[in-house]
Amino acid sequence: xxxxxxxxxxxxxxxxxxxxxxxxxxxxxxxxxxxxxxxxxxxxxxxxxxxxxxxxxxxxxxxxxxxxxxxxxxxxxxxxxxxxxxxxxxxxxxxxxxxxxxxxxxx
Numbered sequence: 068x069x070x071x072x073x074x075x076x077x078x079x080x081x082x083x084x085x086x087x088x089x090x091x092x093x094x095x096x097x098x099x100x101x102x103x104x105x106x107x108x109x110x111x112x113x114x115x116x117x118x119x120x121x122x123x124x125x126x127x128x129x130x131x132x133x134x135x136x137x138x139x140x141x142x143x144x145x146x147x148x149x150x151x152x153x154x155x156x157x158x159x160x161x162x163x164x165x166x167x168x169x170x171x172x173x174x
Contacts, residue, residue: 077164084157089115091153095146096126103138130154 093115100107107113110125129135131154135147 077168080164087153088157091146091150092126095130095143095150098140098143098146102140102143106138 092113096107096113096115099110100112106129110129113123113126130147130150133147133151135143
């Protein structure tokens with residue numbers, strides 16, 4: 068098999084990652100917007116459908132620095148931890164995919 072045909076599953080995986088990422092960010096941002104409108108405004112009114120690089124960075128920082136814990140919202144805490152764990156798993160998977168693609172390229 069050629070290198071191009073071998074990477075077909077990667078495209079499916081990237082599509083699945085995009086859907087899961089969108090769903091998680093939508094849940095997190097929706098909860099913040101409904102229950103903590105002041106925080107939502109401070110984050111730049113992030114939305115999955117209308118997002119900018121600034122919104123992404125502020126939400127990523129909000130989750131990475133665990134600022135969601137200060138709001139003492141149990142549902143938001145679950146969303147925040149889920150996004151944080153997902154981010155870590157995704158980082159590990161991306162490293163694995165990069166190594167696999169490197170292996171395919173040199174074999």
